[in-house]
Amino acid sequence: MKRTSSAHWNGNLKAGKGTLSTQSTVLNKTQYSFGTRFADGAGTNPEELLGAAHAGCFTMALSATLEQAGYTAGDLDTKAVVELDPATLTITTITLDLTAAPIQGLSAEQFNAYAKGAKENCPVSKALAGVSITLNVKY
Numbered sequence: 001m002k003r004t005s006s007a008h009w010n011g012n013l014k015a016g017k018g019t020l021s022t023q024s025t026v027l028n029k030t031q032y033s034f035g036t037r038f039a040d041g042a043g044t045n046p047e048e049l050l051g052a053a054h055a056g057c058f059t060m061a062l063s064a065t066l067e068q069a070g071y072t073a074g075d076l077d078t079k080a081v082v083e084l085d086p087a088t089l090t091i092t093t094i095t096l097d098l099t100a101a102p103i104q105g106l107s108a109e110q111f112n113a114y115a116k117g118a119k120e121n122c123p124v125s126k127a128l129a130g131v132s133i134t135l136n137v138k139y
Contacts, residue, residue: 007032020044038086047091051080054124058096061122065114066103074101091131099138111139 005027009018019029027044035041055078063073081095098115119125119135 020049047082047084050091051082051094054082054094054122054128055080055096057122057124058119059098062098062115062118065118066106069114071103071106074103076100091128093132093134094128095134095136097136097138102139108139112137 004023006021007018008021008029010016014034017031017033020027020032021029031043032045033041033043036043037045037047058080059076059078062076066073077099079097081097082091083093083095084090085092096119100111100115103111115135115137119133125133
């Protein structure tokens with residue numbers, strides 16, 4: 001399976017502007033710029049998109065893990081906080097904050113073990129192996 005995305009950029013780093021598009025067209029010439037990455041400009045940025053991808057991947061992986069164990073997930077809400085060190089242009093940490101509705105017959109300890117496994121085994125976590133990834137669970 002392959003998925004494609006594309007980026008277009010015009011101009012220098014601070015004054016230039018770019019667009020991001022995806023095969024699905026969910027992003028279709030979506031604006032990004034220096035301002036959207038390092039300030040509060042309108043548009044998106046690579047770190048925000050990486051966080052969305054990680055939150056989505058982890059949450060789906062947890063749902064699959066629970067299903068394999070015989071449980072059906074209720075509401076699973078994950079927020080990903082991606083920290084970029086502007087001095088080194090390095091993503092230093094990603095924090096996944098998960099809030100989950102209790103599942104009948106599943107203790108918090110069991111749920112946390114499934115969540116930890118999903119964090120370690122989702123494809124995006126694996127791709128980010130060099131980044132410190134923290135998981136906080138509210139169950």
